[in-house]
Amino acid sequence: MSANVSETLEPPPSVSGPRPxxxxxxxxxxxxxxxxxxxxxxxxxxxxxxxxxxxxxxxxxxxxxxxxxxxxxxxxxxxxxxxxxxxxxxxxxxxxxxxxxxxxxxxxxxxxxxxxxxxxxxxxxxxxxxxxxxGAPVHPRPLRKGDEFQALYNHVNEMCEALHDERRHDHDVLALVLTDLAVRLEQLERDSPEGMANASMMREVLRPAREMLSAKRAYLDAPVVT
Known part of the structure; x- marks a missing residue:
């Protein structure tokens, strides 16, 4: 497996002064x-x-x-x-x-x-x-000129981008479904008292889906790590 490869996981610099x-x-x-x-x-x-x-x-x-x-x-x-x-x-x-x-x-x-x-x-x-x-986001950067395994790294890069695109697609689809369901539940609440009770129960059932949507949103909004 460079000064260019240890930018984010490095421990904070020592307070005792510059390193030898x-x-x-x-x-x-x-x-x-x-x-x-x-x-x-x-x-x-x-x-x-x-x-x-x-x-x-x-x-x-x-x-x-x-x-x-x-x-x-x-x-x-x-x-x-x-x-x-x-x-x-x-x-x-x-x-x-x-x-x-x-x-x-x-x-x-x-x-x-x-x-x-x-x-x-x-x-x-x-x-x-x-x-x-x-489960953390990855946004690979190009390797330095002269580094080995360029082809392998490009494949890893493509895989990371594909995973990121898949997460974004899943987020968009889930957000669309939950938005549509929210509209339908509001309509159900207005229909009758029984509908209000059913809507409240459905919101509890959909809680894991909303949490999943929040997790996917956090993944997409996470700072870029190279």
Whole structure:
């Protein structure tokens, strides 16, 4: 399953002051920490092993060439070459380790960003499903450009709009029926005392329908939640 996906269910901001930068980063990009950390580490581990293996064989060849270059009959020259080549080998080793650390760091960053594009939409869809289960209205917004599951999200969007339209249709039909019945009951009350008693009884029978109409009206008038 993003800064754009936690606008309405967030707790109120802390009164102790602004949040540290690293906490904002964790909240914005690590939406599902377990999932994202797991797959980010797998990506970094795979890349680190592959690149580290290549570097190992490269460094092994460098040392082998250094040993061959140091073979000479002059002892003093051989000692000097060994010292210089050892220093060069150490420099190469440090550079290779630096490149390896840089690669792993980049893979971690890429992994977090990539999983964020996956988890963000899932998080939003999960929120919408929870609101639908609770009977609350949902008015989905478009996903950000680059997010995954665009097609799935569009289907969820269409489903939410269809549910909203269905609720509106049910409300309109029920309101029309109750209005018509109210007119008929008023007419019945004017006809006779017996009709007045029957109308009063019918109003009690229709109480659940009026409550249902009020609930549907509240659903349609609820503030937009994206």
């Amino acid at each position: 930068h690293h906490k904002r980063f964790v909240k914005n990009f690590l939406i599902d920490r377990t999932f994202q950390i797991k797959y980010t580490l797998l990506i970094a581990l795979a890349g680190g092993i592959i690149f580290g293996s290549v570097e190992y064989f490269f460094y092994d060849k460098v040392r082998e060439n250094s040993e061959l270059a140091g073979l000479t009959e002059d002892p003093e020259l051989a000692l000097q070459l060994q010292v210089e080549l050892a220093a060069e080998d150490q420099k190469v080793l440090v550079e290779l380790v630096g490149y390896w650390l840089l690669l792993v760091t980049l893979l971690v960053v890429v992994g977090v960003l990539a999983t964020h594009r996956i988890v963000g939409p899932i998080y939003v869809i999960d929120r919408y499903i929870q609101r639908i289960k609770e």
